[in-house]
Amino acid sequence: MNDKKVDWGAYGYLFPVVGIILCFHVLPIFYSLAISFYEWDLMSDPQWVGLDNFRRLADDPMFYKSLWNTFYYAMVSVPLSIFAALGVAMLLNNPISGIGIYRTIYFLPVITSINAVAIVWNFIYHPDYGLLNKLLALADIGPRLWLQDPFWAMPCIILMSVWKGLGYNVVIFLAGLQNIPKYLYEAATIDGASRSQQFRSITWPLLSPTTFFVFVMSAIGSFQVFSQIYMMTPRGGPMKSTMVIVFYLYQKAFVKFEFGYALAIAFVLFLMIFGVTLFNKLYLEKKVHYS
C-alpha cells in the first residue's frame, strides 16, 4: 500500500462508532459545558450567570468535603487493592494445583452487579442482624454501627469496593507475572538470592508496566466512585462522611435540581481526572521500566 495514499474508506469504518459517540457523548459534553454557565432548575428557562457557579464552588464547604472524601477513598482503596491483588497474583503464580478454581473464586465478585452485592454487604454491615457484628461478638468486640457511623462508613465502603474489584486486578497482575521470563528467577536462585531479593530486583521492576496500568485505571475509577455510595449510604453517609464528588454532583443535579451547579462540579472533576492522567503520562510513565 502506498504510503501517501489516504484511505477515505476509513471514515466508513469509523462512522458508526464515532457517530454514536458524537451524538451521545461529545455533543452532551458541550451542552453540559454551556449549562454550567447558567442557573437552571429544569422547570423555568436557564438564567445566564457567567462564572457564578464556579465562584460559588470555590467557597462551598461541602464541595471541599466531597473532594477530601474522594481523596480519602482513592488514597486508601487504590494502594490496598493493588497490594492485595499483587499478593494474591504472586501466590497464584506458584506451580500448585487448583489454580483455576482459585482464580474463578477471586474473580467472582467482579462479574456481579454492584447493586446486588451492595445489598448483600448492607446486610452484612447491619448493626443488629448483620454478620460482621456477630463475628466480632465472637471475639468479644462490641457492636459498631458501621455504615451509620461517621468514622466507619467510609472504611466499610472501601472494604466492599476492594473485595469487589480485587479479582480484576489479580488477573491483570497474573498476566504480567507470567510474562516475566522464568530463567531470570532460575538464574537468581542459582546466585543464592532470597525470595524478597528476587521480588525487589526482578518481579517489581519488570512488573512496573502492569502496575502502572492498574494504578492509572484504579485511580481514574476511584475518582468516579458512585454506585456503592448510592446503594449503601443513600444520603451520602452519616454526617456526609461518604459524600464523594460524583455523589455530590448527582445530589445537586437530581435531588436539588441545580443543574448548572452540578455541571460545574462535573467540569472540575473532569479537569482533575485529566490532570491526573497527564501527570501519569508525563511523569510517572518515565519511571516505568519497559522490558
Next chain:
Amino acid sequence: MLKRFLGLRMLIREQPESAFLVGVILLWLVTIVEIMHDDADKRAAAMSGIELGTRTEVVFWHAMGGPLGVVMDDLIVRFNKEQSKYFVRGVGMGSYDTLDKKILASIVAKSAPDISQNYETLTKKLIKAKKIVCIDDLLASETEDIKADIIPVLLRNNTYNGRLWSFPFNKSVPVLYYNKDLFRKAGLDPEMPPRNLDQLASYARHITGFFRKGNGEAAVIGFGTGKGNIWTFLCRLLQFNGKMVDEIEKKSFFDEEPARKALGVILDMVEEGIAVEGQGFDHQNDFKSQRVAMIENSIVSKVFMEAGIKFDFGVAPLPGAATNAIVLSGTNINIFNNGNPEKVKGAWEFVKWFTSTDIGAEWSVRTTYIPVRRSSLKSRFFLDAMKKDPNIAPPYVQLDYAYFEPRLSCWFEIRDLMADFLEEASIERGPPGKYLTKMNQEIEGILRHATD
C-alpha cells in the same frame, strides 16, 4: 432496479466492505423504526384485555409499590372497565424519589404524563411553570358541590392563593403501633396505649425494665423510631405549640423552646436506654421481631408490616404533648396541561371517580390512606370494615388536629438540611440547642434566597 438506482451494484463489486456497512446501517434503521412502532400504549391495553379503539389514553404516573401498587392497579382496571371513553394507563415508578426525577426530566423533554402524584413543593413549581391545570376550572362544570365534601385540612392543603391547583389523593397520618402481647406480659392494659409523651416515656421505661435480663441487657426496648425522623419531629414541634416557618417574614422557629423540647424528648429517651432509633425503616423490623414494643410510623406501614406480624398489635393516635397535633404526609394529584382537552377531561373523570365516596372508602380501607371525602368516612364499606378491624378507626381521630408541612419551593432543600442536623443530633446526642441554633440559621439563609 433499486440497485441501479442507488448505484449499489458497482459498489458491491468494487467495494464489498462499504456495501456491507450500508447493509448493517440499513438493518439498524429497520430495527429502530421497528422499535419505535412498538407502541407502549397498545401493549398496555392489550395486557389488560381492553380494546383501545376510540378511547382517549390517559397516562398516570404514580409511586405506589408493593401491596399499594396492587390496589392501585386493581382500581385502574376497574375504571377502565366501567366506562368506554378513556383508557387510563398507570405507570408505577417504584418510589416518590424516582417519580420526582421522572417528572422533571419529562418537563424538560416536553413529554409529561397526564396525571401524577406530587408533593406540594413540585406542585408549586409546576404552577409557576404553567404546566398543570387548575382544578377549580374543572370543578366549575360539575353539578355536585365536591368541594363541600372534601375533608377540610385536605382542601386547605391543596389550595394556593385561593385556588385549588391540585387534588387530594393519598395523604397519610403518623400513628403509634404497640404490641398488645408484650403489654399484657409487662402488666400493662393492652387497650390503654400512651396518650401523651410523658406516658410514652413511662410506658417505655416500664417495658424496658420489665424485660431486662440478669446481665442488665434489655430483651425488649420500650419505644422505637427512625433516626433523625423529620416527620415526627415536626409533629412534636406542633404538639409543644411550636411553629415551623414564616414564609413572608423569611423566618423559621426551630431555635425556640418547642423545637428544643421536640428534639430533646427523643434524645433523652434514647440516652436513657428506653428507646432506639433505627436507620430508615429499621424500627419497623424491630417491631415485627418484637425487639421493640412501640413504634411511631406512618399508618401506611400497617399494609407493609401486617403480613409479617405474628402477635396481637394495636394502632393508636400519636401521643401528644401540650396539645394534640399531627402533620400529614403523602402526595396530591396534579393534572398536566399537555394541550389536549380530551386528556385533561379523562384525567379529571378518573380522579373524580377514584376519590368518589365509595371508591375512596375502598381505597382508604385497603391502603389506610385518608379518604378525600367526608362522605367516605360514613359510607357502608368504611363502617363495615371498621367493625372488623379495630385498628382502622384510631388514625382518623387525628384529622381534627392535622396540619401540613410548609408549601415552599425550597422546602425539600430545607428538609434535606434538617435531616443532616437531626442525624448529627441523634449520633452525638448533645444538647438540642447545639444543633437547632445552627440549623435555624441555615434554614433562614435558604428562605432569604428563595424566590417564593
Next chain:
Amino acid sequence: MKNSYHLVVHFLLIVGAVFMLFPFLWMITTSFKSEDEILKTGKEIVLLPDAWRPGFLNSAEDDERIRQTEIQRKAWEEQAALPPASRTKRLSKPFSTFDNFREVWDKQDFYRYFLNTLYVSITITITSLFLASLAAYAFSFFKFPFKDAIFMLLLGTMMLPQQALLIPDYILLSKLNWVNTYAALIVPWVASIFSVFFLRQFFLQLPKDLFEAATIDGCSRFQFYYKILLPLSKPPMVTLGIFTFLGSWNSFVWPLIVTNDKELRVIQVGLSYFNSESGTQWGPLMAASTLTILPLVILYFFAQKQFVESQATTGMKE
C-alpha cells in the same frame, strides 16, 4: 521445604477465598430464611436456614417444629380460602423454603425483567463488538487525516463522569422520541470507546507486514478484516464480549432514567424497587440479588476457559 511452602500458599489462598465467597454464601442461605430467622439478634451465627436443617439433623426437636408448621399452614390455608370479609382471625402465613423467591418471581414480574435484560445485553454485546472492531481496524491499519485527533477525542470522552451526561442525553432521546423504548436502552451503548481502545491495542501488536502481504495478494480491505483479522482476534473479542455483557447486564442509572414502563424494565431497576419505601425485607431482597447474579455466574463458568486464555494472550498491556 518446597512442600511446606506450597502448604502455606494454599492456606493463604483458602483464607482469601473464604473472604471472597462468604458474602455470596451468606446471600444464598439468607434468601432461604424466613423473616423470623433473619431478624434474630442473638450472638449465635446460624448459616443454614431452618428449612434446610431436617435433612441434616433428624432430631426430635425438628420433627416437632415441622409438625407445628404443618398445623399452622393448615389453619392459614383455611382462613385464606374464606372471603376477606368473613375471616375471623388474622393469621400469618407459615414460611416455606422458596417463599422469598416466589415473592420476587411472581409479584415483581422478574421473568419479564430477565428477558428484557437478556435482549438488551445480547444486542449491545454483538453490535458493539462488531462496530468497535471496525473502528479499531481503521485506527490501526489505515492512514487518514485527523486520525490521532479523532482518537484523542474519543479517549477524552472517557474522563467525564456519566452522571453529567444524563440530562443532555435524556433531552436528545426525547427529541428522537426514544424515551421509554428499547432503542434508548441499546443505541447509546453500542459504541464503546474502551472496546475500540482495547482492540486497537491488540491489532497494533500484530505484524504490520501481515496487512501488506494480504493486500498484495489481492485481498480487499474488508476481506482482510473478516477473513484474517476477525479470526485472529477471537481471544480479545471474547474478553470484551464478557465485559460488555456484564456492563450492560449491570447498568442501572441509565435504564432507570430512560424507561418508565414495567414492560421495558431491566433487572437492576427491578432490584432497586425492592429497596424502596416499604421497609427492608431482607429475605426477598437477598432472593432478588441471587437471581440477578446467577446468570452472570453461569455465563462466567461457561466462558471461563476462553476468558482466561484471552487474558493471558492479550496481557492487558497499555
